[in-house]
Amino acid sequence: AQTVTQSQPEMSVQEAETVTLSCTYDTSESDYYLFWYKQPPSRQMILVIRQEAYKQQNATENRFSVNFQKAAKSFSLKISDSQLGDAAMYFCAYLEETSGSRLTFGEGTQLTVNP
Amino acid sequence: DAGVIQSPRHEVTEMGQEVTLRCKPISGHDYLFWYRQTMMRGLELLIYFNNNVPIDDSGMPEDRFSAKMPNASFSTLKIQPSEPRDSAVYFCASSPWMNTEAFFGQGTRLTVV
Numbered sequence: 001a002q003t004v005t006q007s008q009p010e011m012s013v014q015e016a017e018t019v020t021l022s023c024t025y026d027t028s029e030s031d032y033y034l035f036w037y038k039q040p041p042s043r044q045m046i047l048v049i050r051q052e053a054y055k056q057q058n059a060t061e062n063r064f065s066v067n068f069q070k071a072a073k074s075f076s077l078k079i080s081d082s083q084l085g086d087a088a089m090y091f092c093a094y095l096e097e098t099s100g101s102r103l104t105f106g107e108g109t110q111l112t113v114n115p
Numbered sequence: 116d117a118g119v120i121q122s123p124r125h126e127v128t129e130m131g132q133e134v135t136l137r138c139k140p141i142s143g144h145d146y147l148f149w150y151r152q153t154m155m156r157g158l159e160l161l162i163y164f165n166n167n168v169p170i171d172d173s174g175m176p177e178d179r180f181s182a183k184m185p186n187a188s189f190s191t192l193k194i195q196p197s198e199p200r201d202s203a204v205y206f207c208a209s210s211p212w213m214n215t216e217a218f219f220g221q222g223t224r225l226t227v228v
Contacts, residue, residue, distance in 0.1 A: 045206065045208070101215070103148075104160075105158040
């Protein structure tokens with residue numbers, strides 16, 4: 001079974017600084033998708049960014065970017081110019097192309113942004 | 116679109132009672148998912164539907180749990196009888212097609228006392 005590992009239960013960053021959240025996954029498949037979701041205290045799961053495994057170019061969404069290393073099975077999230085509103089639990093998720101859209105989530109990383 | 120709508124947002128019930136959680140997916144989405152979030156197990160998929168048909172219910176913990184999708188705009192997750200270990204946040208999510216991100220509702224926090 002596929003597994004997703006987030007080795008940092010908690011991270012903190014100063015406002016306006018940059019922080020990187022780590023994620024590794026285990027799979028024998030070549031076609032899959034990776035996502036980062038954000039869960040603020042409101043509990044809503046919000047999609048931050050997605051990456052298709054067949055794309056070599058790293059995805060970016062404004063202040064959020066990923067470092068996708070397919071051979072290393074690594075998918076880290078970089079948040080630039082951190083803002084207080086970025087404080088949340090961040091989940092890395094994996095979706096296998098043949099799985100019928102079922103997401104496998106990591107354990108989550110709690111990000112604190114210090115003013 | 117208003118997004119995925121779940122009700123109720125909070126539910127407190129006594130052990131042994133029946134609990135029904137409700138979900139309205141985003142219009143036009145073919146896939147609907149029920150996830151459960153707990154501190155111990157994180158986010159886990161319980162069941163998902165494609166075009167109202169249950170495809171994979173291997174995550175349903177036991178026979179006390181059942182899910183239905185009578186039409187494209189409504190789904191229920193029922194627990195009967197409920198137990199304290201069922202206390203968790205239950206999320207409904209939908210996606211427009213296969214192999215794309217899921218859009219989540221705000222979840223139902225269930226407490227069984």
